[in-house]
Amino acid sequence: MSRTVVITQSNYIPWRGYFDMLRLADQVVLLDSVQYTRRDWRNRNKIKTPQGASWLSISVEVKGRYNESIDQIRIADMTWAQNHRRAISLAYRRAPHFGAQGQWVDDLLARVAYETRLTDVNETLIRAICEKLKIGTSICRCTDLLSLETMAGMDPSERLAALAERAGATRYISGPAAKAYLDHEAFNKRGIEVGWMDYSGYPPYPQLWGDFEPAVSILDLILNTGDDATHYLEKTIS
Numbered sequence: 001m002s003r004t005v006v007i008t009q010s011n012y013i014p015w016r017g018y019f020d021m022l023r024l025a026d027q028v029v030l031l032d033s034v035q036y037t038r039r040d041w042r043n044r045n046k047i048k049t050p051q052g053a054s055w056l057s058i059s060v061e062v063k064g065r066y067n068e069s070i071d072q073i074r075i076a077d078m079t080w081a082q083n084h085r086r087a088i089s090l091a092y093r094r095a096p097h098f099g100a101q102g103q104w105v106d107d108l109l110a111r112v113a114y115e116t117r118l119t120d121v122n123e124t125l126i127r128a129i130c131e132k133l134k135i136g137t138s139i140c141r142c143t144d145l146l147s148l149e150t151m152a153g154m155d156p157s158e159r160l161a162a163l164a165e166r167a168g169a170t171r172y173i174s175g176p177a178a179k180a181y182l183d184h185e186a187f188n189k190r191g192i193e194v195g196w197m198d199y200s201g202y203p204p205y206p207q208l209w210g211d212f213e214p215a216v217s218i219l220d221l222i223l224n225t226g227d228d229a230t231h232y233l234e235k236t237i238s
Contacts, residue, residue: 004195005169007031007142007160009070010122011041012058013129013217017199020233021175022126023135027167030126031142031160032070032119033151038062042070043118045217049091050209053216056084060118071119071141081113088219095208097226104132105219129218133230140167157183165190173197205232 006025010032011018022028036042044057059077062068085106092098108128112121127139142151145166151159164172164187171193174182179196187194204212205225221229 002170003027003168004171004173005029005164005167006137006173007163008175009034009042010119010126011045012043012118012122013045013056013125013219014041015045015215016202016218016221016233017197019129019133019135019218020199020202021173021197022130022137022139023133023233024173025137027169028137028139029142029145029163029167030119030123030139031163032122033142033148034069036062036068036070036073038066042073042122046213046215047088047091048207048209048213048216048220049087052209053213054087054091056087056217058118058121071117071143073118075116075118075121078114081109085109088223092208092220092223095223096206098223100226101223105223129222132222133218133233155183156181157186161186161190161192164192171195202234203232 004025005027006021007029008018008021008031010030043060044055046053046055058075058080061074061076088105089102092102108125112124115121115124123139130137130139142163145163154162160172160182169192172187173195175197176199182194184194202214204214205221207213207220207224221232225232
C-alpha cells in the first residue's frame with residue numbers, strides 16, 4: 001500500500017504552499033526537535049496591508065540560546081496575539097470574507113494567546129487551519145516516532161529517512177530547498193521514494209491592496225476567498 005509522508009518544521013501561520021504539501025501526505029511529522037533558526041518562518045509570517053507586505057512576528061527568547069531546538073523556544077512577549085489580532089483586523093476588514101471568517105481567525109489566535117512555547121502555538125494553528133481547509137492528513141511530532149536520544153546521533157538525511165520509515169512511508173515529499181543536502185541513499189536503502197514539491201504555478205486569487213502578492217500567510221487566502229480557499233491549493237509535485 002502506498003503511503004506518503006511529509007516531515008517539516010512547524011511555521012507560524014504558513015503560506016499556502018506549506019498547506020499544499022501537507023494535503024498531499026498521508027502522515028505529516030513536525031520536526032521541531034532540530035535547532036531553531038533565527039529570522040526564519042518559525043515565529044513570523046507576512047500579511048498584506050495598504051502599505052504592502054508586513055511581518056507579523058512572535059517575540060521569542062533566543063539571546064544566548066542559539067543551540068536550542070524549536071520545541072525549547074519560549075515566547076518572550078505574551079501580548080503578541082493581541083497585537084496580531086489587531087493588525088489582521090486592520091489589514092483585512094475590507095476583505096470580501098472578513099465578515100464570515102474574521103471571527104474564526106480572531107478566536108483562533110485568542111486560543112493560543114497564553115501558550116508559552118512557540119511549537120505549541122504553531123502546531124495548534126496548523127491543525128486548525130488544516131481543518132478549515134478540509135485537509136484530513138494525520139499530524140504527529142517527531143518525538144512520537146523516535147526518541148530524542150536516537151535522533152541526536154543521526155545526520156540530517158538519516159534522521160529524516162528513519163522518521164519516514166517509522167511513519168510507514170513508501171514515498172517521502174520534501175520542499176525543494178532540501179535538494180542541496182538530502183542524501184537519497186538513506187531513503188533508497190529503506191525502499192522509500194523521494195519526491196519534490198514544486199511551488200510554481202499557483203493561481204492568483206482576489207486580493208486587497210494592489211498587485212498580487214503570493215508569499216503571504218494562508219490567512220490572506222482564507223479572508224479573501226472564504227470557503228473557496230481549498231480550490232486554490234494545487235497539487236504541484238514532480
